[in-house]
Structures are given as structure tokens and as C-alpha cells.
Amino acid sequence: MSSTVFCRKYQQELEALPFPPLPGKKGQEIQQNVSKKAWEEWQALQTRLINEKHLNMLDPASRKYLNDQMERFLDNRETDQAEGYVPRDQ
Secondary structure: OOOEEEOOOOOOEEEEOOOOOOOHHHHHHHHHHOEHHHHHHHHHHHHHHHHHOOOOOOOHHHHHHHHHHHHHHHOOOOOOOOOOOOOOOO
16 A cells, blocks of 8 residues: 655645655655655646756756746646646646
């Protein structure tokens, strides 16, 4: 049986991530406070942002931008969206 966490995004108990998604303290914090569902949604948004905004992940400014967007997403604050993106259900 999988473990659960109280997800900071959805404010409810949901399935936990099986391992830290990032190295170090930040990864442990995410594993303890973010559900698998929320993390998978963030990964999809992150991919769209990287592709649409042509971010270079070797550039420290691009990594900082994505980290800021991740925090905003996980805290239920408004995030940037990929221009022209239309969710499948619309």
C-alpha cells in the first residue's frame, strides 16, 4: 500500500511521492508535503513552460524562474502559462 501526505496544493491527504523528486533538503521537503498528483501536474506545466518559453536549463536565471513558478504552483498562486496552450478537456 502506498503512503499518503497532506498535500500543500490540494490541502488533503493524497498519495505520496515514492522518493524525493529533487536532490537534497528541497527534494525531501517536496516528498513530505506534495502529493504525487500535484507533482505530476507540476511536471506537465514545467515541460510546457520550458518548451514554449525556450528556457535553457543551463542558465541560472531560467532555473530560478522555474523554481519560482514551481513554488507558486504548489502554493496555489497564479503561474505563467504556455502561450496558446489549450487543455485537452476544453
